[in-house]
Amino acid sequence: METHGHAPKGAEPGSDEHMGHEHMDHGNMNHGDMAHGHMDHVAMFRRLFWIMCVIAIPVVVASPMFGSIVGYTVPDNAVRLISPVLGTVMYLWGGRPFLTGAVSELRSRTPGMMTLIALAITVAFVASWGASLHLLPHDLDFWWELALLIVIMLLGHWIEMRSIAQTTSALDSLASLMPDEAERVVGDPGSGQTEMVAPADLVEGDVVIARPGGRVPADGVIIDGTAELDESMITGESDLVTRKVGDKVVAGTVTADSAITVRVRAVGDDTTLAGIQRLVAQAQNSTSRAQRLADRAAGWLFWFALGAAALTAIIWTAIGQPEDAVIRTITVLVIACPHALGLAIPLVVSIATERAARMGVLVTNRIALETLRQIDVVCFDKTGTLTRGRPEVTDIVAREGYSKDELLGLAASAELQSEHPLARAIVRAAQDRGVSTAPSKDFSTHAATGVRAVVDGRQVSVGGPRLVENVTVPNDLASAAQDLRGNTVLYIMIDGKVVGVIALADEPRPESAQAVAELRDRGIESVMITGDARDVADRVAKAVGITEVHAQVRPEDKEQIVSELQKQGHTVAFVGDGVNDAPALARADVGIAIGAGTDVAIGSAGVVLAGDDPRTVVSAIELSRKAYRKMKQNLWWAAGYNLISVPLAAGILAPIGFVLPMAVGALLMSLSTIIVALNAQLLRRADLHEPRISA
Numbered sequence: 057m058e059t060h061g062h063a064p065k066g067a068e069p070g071s072d073e074h075m076g077h078e079h080m081d082h083g084n085m086n087h088g089d090m091a092h093g094h095m096d097h098v099a100m101f102r103r104l105f106w107i108m109c110v111i112a113i114p115v116v117v118a119s120p121m122f123g124s125i126v127g128y129t130v131p132d133n134a135v136r137l138i139s140p141v142l143g144t145v146m147y148l149w150g151g152r153p154f155l156t157g158a159v160s161e162l163r164s165r166t167p168g169m170m171t172l173i174a175l176a177i178t179v180a181f182v183a184s185w186g187a188s189l190h191l192l193p194h195d196l197d198f199w200w201e202l203a204l205l206i207v208i209m210l211l212g213h214w215i216e217m218r219s220i221a222q223t224t225s226a227l228d229s230l231a232s233l234m235p236d237e238a239e240r241v242v243g244d245p246g247s248g249q250t251e252m253v254a255p256a257d258l259v260e261g262d263v264v265i266a267r268p269g270g271r272v273p274a275d276g277v278i279i280d281g282t283a284e285l286d287e288s289m290i291t292g293e294s295d296l297v298t299r300k301v302g303d304k305v306v307a308g309t310v311t312a313d314s315a316i317t318v319r320v321r322a323v324g325d326d327t328t329l330a331g332i333q334r335l336v337a338q339a340q341n342s343t344s345r346a347q348r349l350a351d352r353a354a355g356w357l358f359w360f361a362l363g364a365a366a367l368t369a370i371i372w373t374a375i376g377q378p379e380d381a382v383i384r385t386i387t388v389l390v391i392a393c394p395h396a397l398g399l400a401i402p403l404v405v406s407i408a409t410e411r412a413a414r415m416g417v418l419v420t421n422r423i424a425l426e427t428l429r430q431i432d433v434v435c436f437d438k439t440g441t442l443t444r445g446r447p448e449v450t451d452i453v454a455r456e457g458y459s460k461d462e463l464l465g466l467a468a469s470a471e472l473q474s475e476h477p478l479a480r481a482i483v484r485a486a487q488d489r490g491v492s493t494a495p496s497k498d499f500s501t502h503a504a505t506g507v508r509a510v511v512d513g514r515q516v517s518v519g520g521p522r523l524v525e526n527v528t529v530p531n532d533l534a535s536a537a538q539d540l541r542g543n544t545v546l547y548i549m550i551d552g553k554v555v556g557v558i559a560l561a562d563e564p565r566p567e568s569a570q571a572v573a574e575l576r577d578r579g580i581e582s583v584m585i586t587g588d589a590r591d592v593a594d595r596v597a598k599a600v601g602i603t604e605v606h607a608q609v610r611p612e613d614k615e616q617i618v619s620e621l622q623k624q625g626h627t628v629a630f631v632g633d634g635v636n637d638a639p640a641l642a643r644a645d646v647g648i649a650i651g652a653g654t655d656v657a658i659g660s661a662g663v664v665l666a667g668d669d670p671r672t673v674v675s676a677i678e679l680s681r682k683a684y685r686k687m688k689q690n691l692w693w694a695a696g697y698n699l700i701s702v703p704l705a706a707g708i709l710a711p712i713g714f715v716l717p718m719a720v721g722a723l724l725m726s727l728s729t730i731i732v733a734l735n736a737q738l739l740r741r742a743d744l745h746e747p748r749i750s751a
Contacts, residue, residue, distance in 0.1 A: 146202065260323060464482070506520060575673070
């Protein structure tokens, strides 16, 4: 491939019942449906939470047990009906997500958080009605506990769903790369007659015209014209590429300067773009969905609570105290419900994502946040990720009689009227170095050879190897061009004689080497995967300290390399910014998209960097590790409360005269929730690594 006529450059949950809970079958939903479903669940939990908050106030205030705890007596009149009536509304309305979720879990034989919550609120509901109707001891009036439990669990699930509802549709972004209309030639290609049709109406063998600035509507072969094409959305590389008669072109790419006539070779599902769409969909659907820690803990606690309740009922009945057996058994089942467990992870995730956002790290998938801590290989795309994503002048070699600044000024003057990225880089270099430019005339540009213009009465030409195909290149300049391999090399001609060479390159970001070094210090290896040429890739890899390099890689091969690393037992993160990176971003255990990248790359990632500093990857990994430690601490506290309070409520210490009062157990349960919430807040002040460029 050639750019600007310049040097060659290598080509580079599911169900309504489960209300969005953990067992959602992602494999049976497309990405857009998932995002839309998550947003519906966020709105549902938010609405239910606020409604239940309002209803809970009178339920709690009118509850006799709560009154006795706080120190007042609820009148024995119609006021006592408030808690049963409104408590029933809360159970049937606010508790519905948990009840239907429990049905789903039990059907799949995987009791977890929903089952444990449903068990507690159902037992509290039945016992409270029994107490209100004087069928059970008044000690079992749990209306206030039922109300608080439903409100807290709705809050936890609202936070949880909000944390995963930010995902966008990568497949929709890919589809948007296709033009809305295609200009199809009617009859003979030379007739000049055309019609506008939808790309979906094209068939193999049709002839279409892609105008300057327009997108190619289908894969095909150029039969007329030469143009510079922007293929960055497919290859991920920033330079325009020259395409001429006989060259293949890809649907979705943009012709920058000239019209081309293309004979269609593939349409619809057979195009390269459609192939990338399939890879993204397959990789997203095959991404492992680890069962959440909180759900596993809730599953264990469910069986623990049932076992403890059964033993309590049997033992208290066996010793001849059936009334105590009922009270103790119901108390065990109610206080076993995890107020704290329901908030343990959602709170940490919410705070971690907020903290990440302040660092410029946007978490779009909560599983990605949890997985980051396990990463041991980070794969980087090159262009726009490890490099700046735009060419810069790196070297100027001048023949005797010319200075470097003089040649740069002449080249910049000739390039002033060009919009090509390399031309802009030369003009920018002249401005940065304070080199003056002169007006030019008779400007012309040729996709194959470069630009020509008259500057101060001299004919100045700037272009790649084709510019000098029929011209003698002095040995010193030929040798310099050879030494500059790995860069884009342009020749400068004045009045037909080659007088200098300008080398341009997409330079590594100054932060890239430090990011690679810091990852290595943490036992994480870095790999470069790029569609660019081997010489270019090796030069950048050497500069940033990466030893494993995969160059001239096609989009499907990027995804395959990530898959191979995973098969070797590695947990892989992929950092990229182009459409060509989307399959690899989706396949990786954690996809990290550069925020300045394409929408489809962002849509395929679980983490998006708002900036372009690769060192932020290190900060994100550190945050993940600290957040995971907070999750474990909260889970141990929440579960530990149950492991201690349930046996005490069951009466395990009754032989020595101690039985945990139900009111105390309920208060301890609420205290447990407060402690978990405060511990999660400490993550806001956690000391995270803030990298600085080394002196």
